[in-house]
Amino acid sequence: MRIESEKQLRDYRKKLVDADRKLTKKIMVCHGPGCLASGSEQISEEFTKQLAKKRIAGVTVEAVKKTGCHSFCEKSPLVAIEPAQILYTKVKVKDVAEIIEKSVAGDEVIERLVYHDPHSNEAIATYPDVPFYKYQTRLALRNLGKINACDIDDYIRVGGYDGAAKALLHMTPENVIDEITKSNLRGRGGGGFPAGRKWASCRAVESDVRYVVCNGDEGDPGAFMDRAIMEGDPHTVLEGMVVAAFAVGANDGYIYVREEYPLAVINLQKAIEQAEGLGLLGDNILGTGFSLRIHINRGAGAFVCGESSALMLSVAGNVGEPRAKYVRSVVKGLWDKPTVLNNVETYANVPLIITNGAEWFTSIGAPKNAGTKAFSLVGKVRHTGLIEVPMGTTLRRIVFDIGGGLLKDRPFKGVQTGGPSGGCLAEKHLDLSVDFDTLTTHGSMMGSGGMIVMDDRTCMVDVAKYFLSFLVSESCGKCIPCREGLYQLHKLAIAISEGRGTEQDIEKMERLSEMVVLGSLCGLGKSGPNPFLSTISNFRDEYLAHIRDHRCPAGVCRELITYEINPEKCDGCMACISACAVHAITGRKTKPHVINQELCTKCGACVAACTRDAIAVF
Amino acid sequence: MVTLTINGKVVQAEKGEYLLAVIRRMGIDVPALCHHEAVEPYGGCRLCMVEITKESWNGWKNHVTACLYPAEQDLIVSTHSDTIIELRKSLLDLFLARNPHTPLIQKLAAEHGLTKTTFEVVPEPNDCILCGICTRVCDEMGFSAISMVNRGHGREVAPPLHQPPPACVGCLACAQACPTRYIKYEDNGATRKIWDRTFELLTCEKTGRPTITREFAEYLSEHRDLPKEYFRVNDESHRGELVSTMAAITRWSVTEEKK
Ligand code: SF4
Ligand code: SF4
Ligand code: FES
DSSP states (O other): OOOOSHHHHHHHHHHHHHHHHTOSOEEEEEOSHHHHHTTHHHHHHHHHHHHHHSOBTTBOGGGEEEESOOSOGGGOSOEEEETTTEEEOSOOGGGHHHHIIIIISSOOOOGGGSEEOTTTOOEEOBGGGSHHHHTOOOSTTTTTTTSBTTOHHHHHHTTTTHHHHHHHHHOOHHHHHHHHHHHTOBOTTTTOOBHHHHHHHHHHSOOSOOEEEEEEOOOSTTOOHHHHHHHHOHHHHHHHHHHHHHHHTOSEEEEEEETTOHHHHHHHHHHHHHHHHTTSSBSSGGGSSOOBEEEEEEEOOOGGGGSHHHHHHHHTTSOOOOOOOSSOTTTSOGGGSOEEEEEHHHHHHHHHHHHHOHHHHHTSEETTEESEEEEEEEESBSSOEEEEEETTOBHHIIIIIISOSBGGGOOEEEEEESSTTSEEEEGGGTTSBOSHHHHHHTTOOOTTOEEEEEETTOOHHHHHHHHHHHHHHHSOSOSHIIIIIHHHHHHHHHHHHTTOOOHHHHHHHHHHHHHHHHHOSSHHHHHTTHHHHHHHHHOHHHHHHHHHSOOOTTSOOGGGOOEEEOTTTOOOOOHHHHHOTTOOEEOOTTSOOEEOTTTOOOOOHHHHHOSSOOEEEO | OEEEEETTEEEEEOTTOBHHHHHHHTTOOOOOSSOOTTSOOOOOSOTTEEEEEEGGGTTOOEEEETTTOBOOTTEEEESSOHHHHHHHHHHHHHHHHHSTTOHHHHHHHHHTTOSSOSSOOOSSOOSOOOOOHHHHHHHHHTOOOOEEESOGGGOEEEOGGGSOOTTOOOOOHHHHHOTTOOSOEEEOSSEEEETTEEEEEEEOTTTOOEEEEHHHHHHHHHHSOOOGGGGGSOOGGGHHHHHHHHHHHHHHHHHHHHO
8 A cells, every 4th residue: 555645644653553552562572783693583583482372462473573773782682571661681582481471471570680780789670760771862763672673564653754744745845954954963974064054055056866875884893873773773764865855856865885784785675665665765755746766785895985975986886985076975976966965873863853843853962963872882881782862961971871880890091982083082081071073172073973981901002003903904095195194103003002112203193193184085084093193192191101111001012011920819720820822821739820921922811811810910 | 267376376277177287387396196187187196285275265274186176266275385395295205105216206205305204114115106097097098907906005006806907908008107117018029018918919011010909909990990001000109199199089989979
């Protein structure tokens, strides 16, 4: 059937809601990447199998939903019981029977499976009370964990395609652009450019053809917000694109998905087919005469393809290399036609803004930084996973409340934001508001939203070295400042980390960085020196310790550390002796052991093996 | 026509004409290593960067590559501001680390006061400055026999899979256009070797001296509608010119085809 009017959409939804009411319980099994990896597929199968045999009033096999990422990946696999909002963590197949018996057939909470506060060890059963969720505001990620990604009915039931219907049936393209402009929605891909202005300039260009493009490339290591949305809620991306296309007057859209995300491609493809089937995409959408065909492009996965000019060349089937252009892509983009390019998260916000209005959106967030931002929180933090917070939330709240503080309560050192070409913020920045402008002022950036928490055992020279090496290999190599400049920065960082650096090297790196920023052709090169620039400005002491004292304070840089056994603590258990592959440790049972520094390769195996914390790193 | 100011002098330029052309016409020396008349601008070497601003920009400046920036009304360009000079020097410093033995680079660097790189020379340096002129010329000729392979620091010019390129016709355009003469070829009168492929050379009916490769002649007579006899005369002394004639013919016939 096709939906051809607002009334039909409303009736269709009513039917879905009514049908849903008949289910008294729902079992939401997370099928996000983290949970799938820890076996959630077997869990949902087990639920289906057991429910098929059992008879529970109001609960059919339909009650089992394979949802997108619940985001608390640290505790995967996750299962939630609705409508009670019970959250079960680290669920095993053998727990299924008990969950069905107690929480599905009955109303009991299984305490063993719920989240326990790491400090008080108190059991916290429901979503809104788990600190990881408590401080979040989920807009772009609103449907993750709540609906089945591969079922358009689920999306429509929770209000999906309402935004598109409102835009197409009740607004003019100008109205839509106005609303988006007023909402102050800024590009979530990292640039933070106002989406409304982008759409308006694209519409203003004389042209018979225009395009909308969605950047689903997400090359940052460790970042997976866009992936989670494309896999877990593909329709929101499509709906956002329908609204954008209507606003600018485009009839073709492209989603560029990186090769490493096959499930995103599959789910998007399914979503496109379903939406076209219902007349919500394709020809004559909602009977309005407006048409949009959306195509999926699989990117070859080069980091630089996230760069807009490279991405468009890649979509058009050329080598994805940035092009120096002084004509913006809103004027001359894909196939030289006016093109609007936004990322996944940006599009995911669009339907909500249209439905709820610009004012509602600007009421969330910080001044000039309306709305929320999704991050993938990883590193030395207790709770890793996908989060979304209002702009203006402090780093402290993110790291200590949502993230639950540092692993083993080690001292906090810094947090890296904005992906490889982002920067590292220090402890003194913990109370900064996390938004586009503040992060940039302090030498970091929003980027696409990676957030890596670091403790006192992270060496900042090493961090700079790591990200530079990533960028050296991801640079396309077209322009010299990026290709050769980052290469030399990396070499100098290596020299410092090995104790071969001088203070002049720091100056040299600073000057070179300035030139790389000034001279590079595309955004990759222009932000490439950031890992160095932000670490040198916030952690200069650590660089100096490597240079002047030939010491790595964090105990990371191999060339500069020594392992020593503390005879007071060592009880001579010989665990380290068997762990050491090069036989550098000697000693007799119950007598303190010693390390032969000549032989030691500083692999750290002994430290890991010692149960008494007797091996110190200097 | 638009009016703009370059280094304090008011000049006229065709609207949309690239700044580098206007600058060169004025006799101002701005280095440009990846620029070549026969092909589209590329913007890879960054040496031609200049500073631009406008009265109406309220003090806001931008740094752009002159080879790619179109002349605009009221633009104020400076080609040798302090920042730009320092940028060029750093770029040449980086070039020297990559191509320490390349005369072209040594000369340009010396003009900017650099005789040795201040960085670490890369392992196994060679003379390719990765300007992409060869690959662009080859594309322009319609062969695309060679391309840039690998990204990042490992980038190099190479035929597909580092094998003798099947699409190559041995026209030498790449080697002739290469500013550092990095691309080597060998002619022995009867055959030509380039990119590890050996081509048979046709001979000039008048002088008995070699002309062009059989493959190139066949390609041109087939695709460019040139009479077969065209290739029976020698043009060795003007090979450089031949190349540009060919490039021009190629482009001309491509536009004709489109019509
Ligand atoms: S000689 Fe071969 S590689 Fe060089 S331009 Fe001619 S066809 Fe291309
Ligand atoms: S081979 Fe020559 S023309 Fe080709 S990129 Fe290298 S230096 Fe430039
Ligand atoms: S000539 Fe190389 S960037 Fe302009």
